[in-house]
Amino acid sequence: MVSETKRTDLDRRQLAPALGLREFWYPAILDKKVGKKPIRLQMLGEELCFFRNEQGEVSALSDICPHRGASLSQGDCHFKGTVACPYHGWVFNGQGECISVLSEGPNSHIPGKVQARKYPTLTLKGMVFVWMGESEPAPIKEDVPEEFFEKDSQILYRIADWPVDWRVALENSMDSHVYYVHRDSILMFARGPLDPYGRSPRIRPVFVGNGFNVIWGDLEAQGNPRRSWGFRDYFNILRGKLAYQDTHEGLGRWPKSKWRLLLNWVFVPANKRRWSRPLTTTNPLWGAGHHLPGMFRTDMRTHMYTRMCVPISEGTTRIV
Incomplete structure (x- = not known):
């Protein structure tokens, strides 16, 4: 029997942070999900508040109001491009600047002196990406697959929260369980016997x-x-x-x-046609396999399947 200490030493997953690698862009939320009300989302152990700025684009601030720690996402967007704290009505713009205090009136001395933490955001193909690092954001093309920048590419999303560590979820993407657990799925039948x-x-x-x-x-x-x-x-x-x-x-x-x-014999013609197609991408940077910060890709010839594992908290992961 392997002791718990020895088991931890042997588990290389423990070399990666439990709450993820921070200096990267992560997929956060579908743009269409952000409407007139602010939305709270947890990522990498941090609470974020999403709302639309004056340009109509999605901005992200820390959900913790710098005044008394109230949740900004429980507030309202009374004025275009802003979010107001539900406690004292401190109003923040998309840059995280406090521009008004509704509980003190227009003559308040607070505006211009208080800043909520802002998380850089960029929306690509309907997905809002967030820079979770402390440093200046890296070029987003370093962290996001090439198809997000191709004019004619079409991307379909499925988002689910899993009660599992992100490191386990990522490891699970390349695992022989597929051919047993999913043996009765349409995809497995479509593969045929060989x-x-x-x-x-x-x-x-x-x-x-x-x-x-x-x-x-x-x-x-x-x-x-x-x-x-x-x-x-x-x-x-x-x-x-x-x-x-x-x-x-x-x-x-x-x-x-x-x-x-x-x-499954009826799938033979389609299966043979699919596997006779060229690879979807020949770019070694974005081919099949694992990519930082927590991504797995496989080339299905007709499309690329991409799994992005976004840590929510220790033991929970958002699969995009």
């Missing part, structure tokens, strides 16, 4: 130096030729002339039945 190169839709982990890589199922070693696959091969698998199932000693075969193939 990919266009004759490889099994299962992977084996291979440790390489300070991490691991994967190899595809070794059904070629069971007698399957490495070539393109078609309808005839389904019948050869069912007749036992081609390998499809693994044999687990003392247990049996997996998948248990070859008849599940009947559920």
